[in-house]
Amino acid sequence: MSQLLAAAEGVTGSLKGLGAIGYGLAAIGPGIGIGIIFGNGVQAIARQPEAYGVIRQNMFIGFALAEALALLGFVAPFVFSGG
Amino acid sequence: MSSTPLANSLAESGCHLYSGCGFPAPNIDIFQFNPYLSFEVLGIQFEFSKPTLVMLVGIIVILIFFSFAFAKPRMVPKKTQSIGELSYLFVRDQIGRETIGKDADRFMPFLFSLFCFVAVMNVMGIIPLMQFPVMAIFAFPVSLAIMVWLTYMYLGFRHQGAGFIKNMCVPSGVPIGVLIILAPIEFFSNIIIRPFTLAIRLFANMFAGHLLLTVFIVATLYLASFSVLGILGSTASFVMTVIMTGFEFGIELLQAYIFTLLTASYIAGSLHAEH
Numbered sequence: 515m516s517q518l519l520a521a522a523e524g525v526t527g528s529l530k531g532l533g534a535i536g537y538g539l540a541a542i543g544p545g546i547g548i549g550i551i552f553g554n555g556v557q558a559i560a561r562q563p564e565a566y567g568v569i570r571q572n573m574f575i576g577f578a579l580a581e582a583l584a585l586l587g588f589v590a591p592f593v594f595s596g597g
Numbered sequence: 598m599s600s601t602p603l604a605n606s607l608a609e610s611g612c613h614l615y616s617g618c619g620f621p622a623p624n625i626d627i628f629q630f631n632p633y634l635s636f637e638v639l640g641i642q643f644e645f646s647k648p649t650l651v652m653l654v655g656i657i658v659i660l661i662f663f664s665f666a667f668a669k670p671r672m673v674p675k676k677t678q679s680i681g682e683l684s685y686l687f688v689r690d691q692i693g694r695e696t697i698g699k700d701a702d703r704f705m706p707f708l709f710s711l712f713c714f715v716a717v718m719n720v721m722g723i724i725p726l727m728q729f730p731v732m733a734i735f736a737f738p739v740s741l742a743i744m745v746w747l748t749y750m751y752l753g754f755r756h757q758g759a760g761f762i763k764n765m766c767v768p769s770g771v772p773i774g775v776l777i778i779l780a781p782i783e784f785f786s787n788i789i790i791r792p793f794t795l796a797i798r799l800f801a802n803m804f805a806g807h808l809l810l811t812v813f814i815v816a817t818l819y820l821a822s823f824s825v826l827g828i829l830g831s832t833a834s835f836v837m838t839v840i841m842t843g844f845e846f847g848i849e850l851l852q853a854y855i856f857t858l859l860t861a862s863y864i865a866g867s868l869h870a871e872h
Contacts, residue, residue: 571695575862578855582794585801592625 533591540587547580614822614830621819623811628733628804648734651727655717663713688712688857696861697868704864707748711741712857715799719849722807723842730803730849735796742796745860750788753867764870795859802852806845813838 555573559566612618632644666681674682688709693701701708715732722730732738753761766784767776813834820830 567691567695571691571858574855574858578798578859579794582798585798585805586794588805589797589801595625 533595536591537584537587540590541584544580544584547583548577551576551580612819614820614827615824621815623808623815627808627811647729648731648737651721651729652718652731652737654727655714655721655731659713659717684713685709692854692857692861696858697865700868701861704861708857708861711745711860712853715741715856716850716853719803719853720846722803722810722849723845730807732799732852733803733807735800738796738799741799741856742792745795745863746792748860749863749867752864756868757870760870761867765866791863795856799852799856802848806848810838810841810845813841 551573555569555576558569562569612621630646630648632646633650635642635644637643662677663681666677670678685705689701689705692712693705693708697704718731718737721727722733753765757764762784765787766780768779768783771779816834817831817838820827820834822828822831
């Protein structure tokens, strides 16, 4: 791990590049999750168009909860770059 | 010039593709402003800078728009009145009544103010001359989240009494063995994590969006030079700026919708215990 850190430091001149890698890792899970949420949401709307309001509302709540994880990954490098 | 300037002083420094300086990637510095005036009240330092100014302008725009739209309401609405009515009906029917149910009208002033405030503050990010989403400064979403947190905690204790915490932490129909692990997690996520993610979601979306727009705008300026790479790259960056501005407009309204929707769903959770 320390070698990896040293290598990253050598490439970018600082540890800042790790933030981008961290964000990339943090985006994997929410990316899959959001895909599942909207995929199934659209499918549900196609099956039952009259329930559009309820489905869309629940879809966006799920989307917001999944997206929060990716955004935490985006913010974390900025938060920890100061120290 | 060989040193790379900061993104916000690109225009003055005359730095471009073949002048020997690196790409001035925008970073956290673009969110720091020199205060127009600073003063001290009771030992606390106050600074009045661009985000505060943009916020005040936004509030004045909202006040003028709605007092103009509903000053003389007609049966058959004119342009401004129908925009006002449409936005109100959207929040009431799509967010309030859909989530809270028949109690929704009681919370409409709060929900609708929240929606308008967040939406206008966000859209300030792409309005010329303003071009700064106020919610990209963490203090603003945090204050909104604290307000929402206080509202739903108060409503919860008022409508469910001391059982509110129990209803929040103990989902029904869960075996006792699982509950030992689940109850602390539920407590932690509903009471501590919730306001935090509410604020982070709004903040990070606006922050990332503003950064993204700035990257393309800076690239347009930086690449502009008389060469094949310069002309092609600069044009592509400019086109991306325009596309991303449209995309940002969608994201900004979506975030206002999501913020209000989550607030409404938290209020709904406080009014009635989940079964």
